[in-house]
Structure formats: C-alpha cells, structure tokens
Amino acid sequence: MRRIVSIIILIIIAVGFIFAFSKIPFGKDKINVANYYIKKGIKQTGAVNIVTSVVLNYRGFDTLGEVTVLFIAAVGLGAVLFVERKIQKNMDDKEDKTKRASLILRTGSRLLFPLILLFGAYIFVHGHLTPGGGFQGGAIIASGFLLMYLAFPKQRINKKTSGLAESLSGLIFVGIGLLGLVFSGYFLTNFLPKGIPNTLFSAGIIPIIYIAIGFKVGFELTGIIDDLLERSR
Amino acid sequence: MVNPSLLIAVPLAFAFSIPLFGLVSKKIGKYIPVVALLINVGISFILIPQILKKPAVVSIGGWSPPFCINLVVGPLGVFLVTLISSIGLLVAIYAISYIKEEPTEKYHMLFLLLITGATGIVLTGDIFNLFVFFEILCISSYALVAYNKDKEGTEAAMKYLIQGSVGSSFVLIGIALLYGMFGTLNMADIASRVTSADPTFLFISLAFLITGFGIEAAVFPLNAWLPDAHSSAPSSISAILSGIAIKTGVYGVARMIYTIFNADGILTFIAFLGLLTLLIGEMSAFRQNDIKRLLAYSSIGQIGLIVFALGIATSLGVFAGLFQIVSHALAKALLFLAAGYMIYRVGSKSIDSLSGLGRKMPLTSFAFTIGSFSLIGLPPFAGFISKFSIVYAAIQVKKPIFLVFVVIALIATVIEAGYFFKVVQNLYFKEGKNVDNVTETSGYIIVPMIILVISIIVIGIHPQFITGLLKGAAGELLGRTGYIGWVLGGS
Numbered sequence: 001m002r003r004i005v006s007i008i009i010l011i012i013i014a015v016g017f018i019f020a021f022s023k024i025p026f027g028k029d030k031i032n033v034a035n036y037y038i039k040k041g042i043k044q045t046g047a048v049n050i051v052t053s054v055v056l057n058y059r060g061f062d063t064l065g066e067v068t069v070l071f072i073a074a075v076g077l078g079a080v081l082f083v084e085r086k087i088q089k090n091m092d093d094k095e096d097k098t099k100r101a102s103l104i105l106r107t108g109s110r111l112l113f114p115l116i117l118l119f120g121a122y123i124f125v126h127g128h129l130t131p132g133g134g135f136q137g138g139a140i141i142a143s144g145f146l147l148m149y150l151a152f153p154k155q156r157i158n159k160k161t162s163g164l165a166e167s168l169s170g171l172i173f174v175g176i177g178l179l180g181l182v183f184s185g186y187f188l189t190n191f192l193p194k195g196i197p198n199t200l201f202s203a204g205i206i207p208i209i210y211i212a213i214g215f216k217v218g219f220e221l222t223g224i225i226d227d228l229l230e231r232s233r
Numbered sequence: 234m235v236n237p238s239l240l241i242a243v244p245l246a247f248a249f250s251i252p253l254f255g256l257v258s259k260k261i262g263k264y265i266p267v268v269a270l271l272i273n274v275g276i277s278f279i280l281i282p283q284i285l286k287k288p289a290v291v292s293i294g295g296w297s298p299p300f301c302i303n304l305v306v307g308p309l310g311v312f313l314v315t316l317i318s319s320i321g322l323l324v325a326i327y328a329i330s331y332i333k334e335e336p337t338e339k340y341h342m343l344f345l346l347l348i349t350g351a352t353g354i355v356l357t358g359d360i361f362n363l364f365v366f367f368e369i370l371c372i373s374s375y376a377l378v379a380y381n382k383d384k385e386g387t388e389a390a391m392k393y394l395i396q397g398s399v400g401s402s403f404v405l406i407g408i409a410l411l412y413g414m415f416g417t418l419n420m421a422d423i424a425s426r427v428t429s430a431d432p433t434f435l436f437i438s439l440a441f442l443i444t445g446f447g448i449e450a451a452v453f454p455l456n457a458w459l460p461d462a463h464s465s466a467p468s469s470i471s472a473i474l475s476g477i478a479i480k481t482g483v484y485g486v487a488r489m490i491y492t493i494f495n496a497d498g499i500l501t502f503i504a505f506l507g508l509l510t511l512l513i514g515e516m517s518a519f520r521q522n523d524i525k526r527l528l529a530y531s532s533i534g535q536i537g538l539i540v541f542a543l544g545i546a547t548s549l550g551v552f553a554g555l556f557q558i559v560s561h562a563l564a565k566a567l568l569f570l571a572a573g574y575m576i577y578r579v580g581s582k583s584i585d586s587l588s589g590l591g592r593k594m595p596l597t598s599f600a601f602t603i604g605s606f607s608l609i610g611l612p613p614f615a616g617f618i619s620k621f622s623i624v625y626a627a628i629q630v631k632k633p634i635f636l637v638f639v640v641i642a643l644i645a646t647v648i649e650a651g652y653f654f655k656v657v658q659n660l661y662f663k664e665g666k667n668v669d670n671v672t673e674t675s676g677y678i679i680v681p682m683i684i685l686v687i688s689i690i691v692i693g694i695h696p697q698f699i700t701g702l703l704k705g706a707a708g709e710l711l712g713r714t715g716y717i718g719w720v721l722g723g724s
Binding site: 016023032064068077079163175177186 | 236238239242245246249251253291292293294295299301302336339340342343346353359362365368369372373375376377379380382387390406410413416433437438440441
C-alpha cells in the first residue's frame with residue numbers, strides 16, 4: 001500500500017516536471033540578465049572569466065552564503081562527531097589496527113603532495129582568468145591532504161591552525177565586503193582598481209576573495225576528512 | 234541611514250571570529266552571540282521608523298537590480314528582523330549558562346549562523362539568495378538538533394535532515410523552473426513577468442516552492458519531522474526553532490503566494506490546510522506526556538493558526554496572522570526556555586515529574602504560566618489580541634465556509650486550553666515527589682524569561698506599540714505592485 005502511494009506521488013511529480021519543462025522555451029534569446037553579464041562583464045568587473053565575474057561580483061553575496069554553508073557543514077560535523085578528549089586517549093593507548101600504507105603510496109604521495117598544493121593554489125589564484133576558482137582550488141588542496149591521510153594514517157593536521165585559517169579567511173571575505181561598504185556605500189563592491197584584463201593583477205577584489213575562499217574551502221574539507229577519520233578509529 | 238546589509242554582515246563576521254576570540258580566552262565565545270545580536274537589535278530598532286517612512290532597496294555589489302543581488306527592506310522585512318534578533322538575543326543570553334556540553338564554541342557559532350540565515354531569508358529580494366540563506370538556516374539547525382549527541386537527538390536530526398533536504402530540493406527545482414522561464418532571479422522582476430506565463434506552468438512551480446517551504450513551516454502533511462526535532466534539541470535551540478525557524482518557512486510560503494505569484498485562487502485552500510494543521514497539532518499535543526513534545530505539537534497547531542490567518546487574505550487577516558507570529562514567538566520561546574530549565578533541574582521530561590515545582594521554582598513556573606495563558610489567548614496577554622483579531626477577521630470575510638472555519642478554530646483553542654491548564658495545574662496544585670532539592674534559577678537564565686513575560690504583558694495591554702509596524706507589513710504582503718515598484722522603480 002505504502003509503495004503504491006509513493007509510486008503514484010512520484011508519477012504525479014514526474015508528470016508535473018515534464019509538463020513544466022516542456023513549457024520553457026529553451027535556447028531562445030530571452031535572458032536579459034545573462035546578456036547583460038556577457039556584454040558588460042569584462043568592462044565592469046575586470047575579470048575575463050565571466051563565470052567568476054558573476055559568481056564573485058554580481059552575485060558575490062550568494063558566494064558568501066555558499067562559503068558559510070560549507071563552513072556550517074564543517075563546524076556542524078565537528079560538533080556532532082565531537083568526542084571527549086579522555087575517550088580519545090584511551091583509544092590511542094589501544095593497539096592501532098590501521099595497516100601501514102604500501103611503499104608505493106607513501107613515496108608517491110610524498111612526491112605528489114607539494115605539486116597538488118601548487119596546482120590548487122594556481123587554480124584559485126587564476127580564478128578570474130581561467131576556468132576554476134576558490135572552491136575548485138580548495139577542493140584540489142583538500143584532495144592532496146586526503147592523499148596524505150591515506151598514506152600516513154597516524155599523522156594529523158594541526159586542528160587549531162586550520163581552524164584559525166578558516167575563520168581568518170572567512171573574516172577576510174566579510175571584511176572586504178565591509179570595506180566596500182565604507183568606500184562606496186555598497187556591501188561587497190569592487191572598490192579596488194580593475195587593472196588591465198587578462199593580467200594576474202586585475203579585477204580588483206576578485207582574486208583576493210578567491211584566495212581567501214581557496215584557503216577556507218581547502219581547510220574545511222580537510223577538517224571534515226580529519227573529523228571523519230578520528231571518529232572511525 | 235544605517236545600511237541594512239550590516240544586519241547580515243555583522244553576525245556573520247562575529248560567527249567567523251569566534252575561534253579567534255577563543256585564542257584569547259575560551260570563555261569569550263559564549264558572549265559573542267549576545268554582542269552580535271545586541272548590535273542587530275540596535276540596528277533594527279533604528280531602521281523601523283525610517284523604513285516605515287520609506288522602504289529601502291539595498292544593492293549588494295553596487296549594480297542596479299535585477300543585475301545584482303539586492304535586499305528589500307520593507308515593513309515586513311524590518312518587522313521580522315526585529316523579531317528574529319530580539320528573540321535570538323534573549324535565547325543567546327539564556328544559552329550563556331545553559332549550554333555546558335562541549336564543544337560550546339561550535340554551538341555558539343552554529344547558533345549565530347542560524348540567526349544570520351533567518352535574517353537573510355526575510356531581507357533578501359533575490360530568490361536564489363533566499364535559497365542560500367534557507368540552506369544556512371536549515372543546515373545549522375540540523376547540526377544543532379543533534380548537539381546533545383544522544384540517540385534521540387541524532388535520530389531526530391537525521392529525520393529532519395532527510396525531510397529538510399527534500400524540501401530544499403523542491404525549492405531549488407521551483408527556482409530553476411522560474412529561472413528557465415523568466416531568465417531572472419530577482420523576485421520583483423519575476424513578479425512583474427508572471428502574467429506572461431502559462432498558468433499551469435506557474436501552478437507547478439508554485440507547488441514545488443510551497444511544498445519546499447511548507448516542510449520547514451511544518452504545515453500538515455509535511456510536519457512529521459517537527460515533534461522529534463523540537464523536543465530532542467537543547468531547549469535553547471527548541472526555542473529558536475519554534476519561535477523563529479518555522480516562521481521563516483511561513484514567510485517563504487507567504488512571499489511566494491502573495492508577492493511573486495499573486496495566486497489568489499489557492500488562498501482558501503491554504504486557509505483550509507492551516508486549519509487542518511491547527512486541529513491535528515492541538516489534538517496530538519493533548520495526548521502528550523513529555524512536556525517538550527507537548528510544546529512541539531502545540532507549535533504545529535499555532536503555525537496552522539498563522540497560516541489560516543494569512544489565508545484569509547484581507548488586510549485584517551494578514552495583520553492578525555503577523556500579530557500571531559509575534560505572540561507565538563514570544564510565548565513559545567518563553568515556554569521552551571522555562572521548561573528547559575525545569576527539565577534541567579528535575580532531570581526528566583515527563584509532565585508528572587514537574588508536579589509541585591510552583592513552590593520550588595516560583596519565577597520559572599510563573600513565566601511558564603504566563604506563556605501558556607498567552608498562547609491559549611487569555612486577556613490581558615498578547616495572545617488574546619492576536620487570536621481575537623484572527624477570529625474577527627475570519628468572521629468579517631462573510632463567506633459561510635469561513636464561519637465553519639472559525640468554529641473549528643475555537644474548538645482547537647479549547648483543546649489547547651485543556652492541556653495547558655493540565656500542565657499549570659500540575660505545577661501548582663499537585664504534590665511533588667522528588668523535588669525537595671530543586672532550587673530556583675538565577676542569573677543569565679532568569680533575565681530573558683522576565684523580559685519575555687514583560688513584553689507579553691506590555692504588548693497585550695498596549696498593542697498599539699506594534700500595530701503600526703504590523704499594518705505596514707500586512708500592506709507590503711498584499712500590495713505586490715508597490716513591492717515591484719520599490720525594486721524596479723517607476724510604475
């Protein structure tokens with residue numbers, strides 16, 4: 001009975017969905033807002049990557065929100081998985097059952113780790129020029145840390161430092177927004193000179209915010225991995 | 234004029250900085266939400282008279298709408314922000330000494346971000362931005378429901394997480410449909426174009442959005458998560474969830490129906506749903522033995538009443554619904570805070586174990602009694618005025634169906650009175666068993682309760698303090714052309 005009801009509900013939703021999508025005139029040039037971004041984006045924001053100009057300038061407030069969502073996810077996971085230090089010490093005393101990683105993994109990850117970090121940094125520093133940005137760069141950096149966790153399960157990042165880096169980069173984002181409010185009366189305005197498009201030092205506040213996001217996302221995702229690993233032991 | 238974007242930026246900055254303050258001293262963390270929300274309360278009170286004169290449209294990033302995200306601070310926004318920051322502030326004061334379980338630093342961060350999310354929801358004028366803040370609110374409340382790390386809380390949080398994610402996805406689908414159709418995310422811009430679209434298409438996207446927000450608002454039949462989540466969270470969080478969080482869901486539904494879609498046709502249905510929610514909530518509450526579950530079910534009932542009032546859709550009806558939002562937020566926050574500390578002192582959630590506390594904890598019991606009397610709708614408390622206005626507004630519609638609705642709503646009130654009197658009777662007129670060592674609360678715990686009691690009585694006796702603001706807010710919901718005009722200029 002329950003199954004039949006849920007199948008009926010699903011069918012109703014699917015029919016509604018198909019009908020609604022069939023009404024949308026896809027491919028027609030009706031999107032004012034998008035056209036505005038494409039035509040004026042580079043001139044107004046200085047970022048040649050139009051996606052970045054939308055994400056960090058026209059809709060920068062959303063990005064601040066998304067960064068906060070990720071922050072909440074990391075903090076919330078930390079709160080829910082929190083174990084008292086006492087229990088943890090007992091756990092450390094016990095024989096650690098994790099197997100040592102293989103020689104290939106250990107050597108390989110030692111070699112790759114700095115390169116991955118460098119690549120991640122490259123992605124977020126060039127967010128206003130090439131595809132990618134703070135979130136992507138941060139995720140790459142976190143993947144480097146994940147590799148290190150796999151190769152050396154007993155080693156840990158310094159939770160305190162990473163937490164501080166997280167808050168500091170979040171504060172930089174909000175702070176830049178507030179500076180915009182001070183200098184030109186609008187929160188998150190691009191108040192710095194736009195520079196020459198296609199160069200590294202262009203697009204005003206965009207690269208600075210992306211660097212902050214890169215650090216924040218990198219440390220947050222690493223923190224999540226660390227929390228999960230700590231709990232699974 | 235103070236820039237309203239500070240209302241979001243300030244608590245966000247403080248929330249990010251809590252770990253940095255933790256470097257100086259571990260004890261500072263718990264005072265940060267109080268400071269941040271004190272600033273917010275200050276800003277919102279400064280804004281009220283200015284906004285009532287002239288609503289503000291604040292661009293973020295410096296471009297003109299619809300090309301950037303903008304905040305629309307009208308009477309409705311400023312009213313809800315004031316309510317959110319005030320209740321948030323009181324609960325933050327309560328939490329200073331109530332929250333003892335580690336990691337308190339993370340609790341205070343999540344709490345402040347939850348309030349930021351609620352603030353963002355009611356201020357933003359961009360539908361995707363609304364979704365982002367909705368996520369901030371929801372995800373922090375999932376984590377906070379599980380904060381006690383007991384089995385009950387984890388299970389409740391998991392239920393809430395699953396149903397809440399379905400709700401968020403529905404909202405996102407609705408937004409995607411609207412964006413596909415109109416190519417814009419600005420709420421006023423969409424509202425000005427809805428007439429050009431196919432009615433069935435509009436109905437489907439509205440259905441997705443209302444279902445999504447309806448889950449957070451806990452409107453029947455989407456309320457399965459609420460009793461568990463509200464009763465197993467720490468009491469300070471229950472107060473915020475019942476007082477603030479579910480109201481933002483109602484705000485979402487109201488904003489969609491009134492401002493964006495102008496969907497007059499479904500309002501009677503919405504009123505009917507509200508009534509059904511009211512009846513089911515109150516009937517389930519009547520059967521509870523667990524004080525926090527009782528309060529949680531009573532929240533479902535009250536939300537039903539609010540939705541019913543908003544569904545009446547006359548200016549008096551919407552006004553009454555908004556008034557009910559105020560009186561429920563004050564009373565339910567008070568009830569959860571009082572009950573939370575009684576439970577803490579007695580060590581049990583069952584109503585029987587609270588017997589005899591009237592003598593041992595006179596202030597807390599008195600606060601609980603005032604809260605429940607206001608919720609039932611006894612004069613001279615705030616709840617009386619709001620309930621009376623709802624009944625009056627429903628009768629004034631002069632449709633026979635609404636007369637039936639009024640009778641049902643009154644029956645629900647009688648049920649509500651039944652179970653609250655039972656609890657109060659337990660507090661004062663029954664001999665307690667194991668309450669000899671129980672002592673009265675003190676310090677940070679009692680201050681917010683006293684403030685809430687005073688505001689319930691003051692608003693009950695002098696409703697004119699808030700009626701001006703509420704009338705403006707009702708006008709904003711009913712006057713969508715005005716709203717579009719503020720944002721897009723002209724017409």
